[in-house]
Amino acid sequence: MNTIVIKIGTSSLTNSETGNLALSTISSLIETITNLTRQGNRVVLVSSGAVGVGRDMLGLTEKPKNISMKQAVAAVGQGRLMRVYDDLFSSLQQTIAQILLTRSDLSRRSSYVNAYNTFQQLFQLGVVPIVNENDTTAVEELKFGDNDNLSALVASLVEADWLFILTDVDRLYSADPRSNPDAVPIALIKRMEQLEELQVQTGKSVSGRGTGGMITKIEAAKIATAAGVRTVITNGKIPSNILKILNGESIGTQFEPQPRQINARKHWIANVLVPIGQLYLDQGAVRAISELGKSLLAAGIIQVEGEFNSSDAVQLCNEKGEEIGRGLVNYSNVELQKILGCRSEDIPEILGYVGSETVVHRDNLLITAG
Structure with a gap:
C-alpha cells in the first residue's frame, strides 16, 4: 500500500483557450484516483483551480493583481470546483473531504501534528482529502506561494511514498520545449546537483492561468525528496499515466528520494516555518553551532533584527549577513536586546527571572549553509 499525493495545476484543470474546466481531464483524474484507492492506496489530491474557475464565472479576462481581489475570486471559484469534484467522485461512490490550509495552520507544532492526525483518520475512513491553499484568508507572509510547494509539504506531512506533480508538459527538459527545439528530455534525477550539471533552464507559467512554472516544481521536488518522497513531474492531461508509472513505466521525470539527513521536526523548521527575525552571530558562535553541533548562547549574538x-x-x-541556519528562539527580540553578548549565568539577573540557558537549543536548530 502506497501513500500518494497528486498535485494538479490550473493549466491542466482548465481549457487554455476558454478558461472553462477541462471536464475530460478531471474525469480521467477522478477515475485514476478512485482506482488507486480501490487498490488499497491512500491518496491526497492537491488541487489548484479556484482562482481560475472564479475568473471564468465572473467573466474576468486577467489574473487578479492584488491579494484581496484574488481572495474574492478564489471564494467564488472554490465552491464550484468542489461541487464538480463531489459530483464526479460521488458517481464512483468515492467519498471526499475538503481541506483548506494556510502556512499558519502548519506553523505551530501542535497544529502540524493535528493536521497529520486528521489526514490519518481520513485515510482510515477511506476518504480522499482534497487540499488547496486557503486563498480567501491567507495573508501574503503566510502563503505557501504556490500549490507545488504546498503539495511537497503535504507529502512530507503525510509521509507519502509518491508525489505526482501534474503539469502542462510531459516531463522536465533541459529548456522549455515549447520555445526551444533543442530541448533534451530528462527521465531521472538521482540528485539535485544534476540539474546544474545538465544546465536545466526553468521558467514561469506560460498559460497565464497558473501561478508557477518549472522552477516551483523543482523546488517542490527538493522539499519532497529531502523528506524521502519519490517525486514525478508528468503530463496533467493524461492522469492515467500515474497508474503506468506506479507499474514501472518510464513516463515523465522522476526525482529519487534522498536519505533523510534531518529528523521530521527539523524538516518542519526548514520548510514550513517562515523566519520573522534575524540573529547575527560572531565567528565563535558560528563555529559552535555549525561545526561542533552546539546550541546557540546569548554570548555569541552581536545583533538582533525583527520583532518576534x-x-x-x-x-x-x-x-x-549570510544565513547559516534557522531555529526556534527561546526569547523575544525585546529580551534578546537586553542579553545579547552576555553569559548564560548572567541572564536571570539582567531579565529579573530565570529563563532558558540557550537562545536556540540544538534540537530546534538546523544548519542551512554548506
Whole structure:
C-alpha cells in the first residue's frame, strides 16, 4: 500500500483557450484516483483551480493583481470546483473531504501534528482529502506561494511514498520545449546537483492561468525528496499515466528520494516555518553551532533584527549577513536586546527571572549553509 499525493495545476484543470474546466481531464483524474484507492492506496489530491474557475464565472479576462481581489475570486471559484469534484467522485461512490490550509495552520507544532492526525483518520475512513491553499484568508507572509510547494509539504506531512506533480508538459527538459527545439528530455534525477550539471533552464507559467512554472516544481521536488518522497513531474492531461508509472513505466521525470539527513521536526523548521527575525552571530558562535553541533548562547549574538516572540522561527546569520541556519528562539527580540553578548549565568539577573540557558537549543536548530 502506497501513500500518494497528486498535485494538479490550473493549466491542466482548465481549457487554455476558454478558461472553462477541462471536464475530460478531471474525469480521467477522478477515475485514476478512485482506482488507486480501490487498490488499497491512500491518496491526497492537491488541487489548484479556484482562482481560475472564479475568473471564468465572473467573466474576468486577467489574473487578479492584488491579494484581496484574488481572495474574492478564489471564494467564488472554490465552491464550484468542489461541487464538480463531489459530483464526479460521488458517481464512483468515492467519498471526499475538503481541506483548506494556510502556512499558519502548519506553523505551530501542535497544529502540524493535528493536521497529520486528521489526514490519518481520513485515510482510515477511506476518504480522499482534497487540499488547496486557503486563498480567501491567507495573508501574503503566510502563503505557501504556490500549490507545488504546498503539495511537497503535504507529502512530507503525510509521509507519502509518491508525489505526482501534474503539469502542462510531459516531463522536465533541459529548456522549455515549447520555445526551444533543442530541448533534451530528462527521465531521472538521482540528485539535485544534476540539474546544474545538465544546465536545466526553468521558467514561469506560460498559460497565464497558473501561478508557477518549472522552477516551483523543482523546488517542490527538493522539499519532497529531502523528506524521502519519490517525486514525478508528468503530463496533467493524461492522469492515467500515474497508474503506468506506479507499474514501472518510464513516463515523465522522476526525482529519487534522498536519505533523510534531518529528523521530521527539523524538516518542519526548514520548510514550513517562515523566519520573522534575524540573529547575527560572531565567528565563535558560528563555529559552535555549525561545526561542533552546539546550541546557540546569548554570548555569541552581536545583533538582533525583527520583532518576534519566544518559540518563533528566526534566521541565524554570520557577521556578513549570510544565513547559516534557522531555529526556534527561546526569547523575544525585546529580551534578546537586553542579553545579547552576555553569559548564560548572567541572564536571570539582567531579565529579573530565570529563563532558558540557550537562545536556540540544538534540537530546534538546523544548519542551512554548506
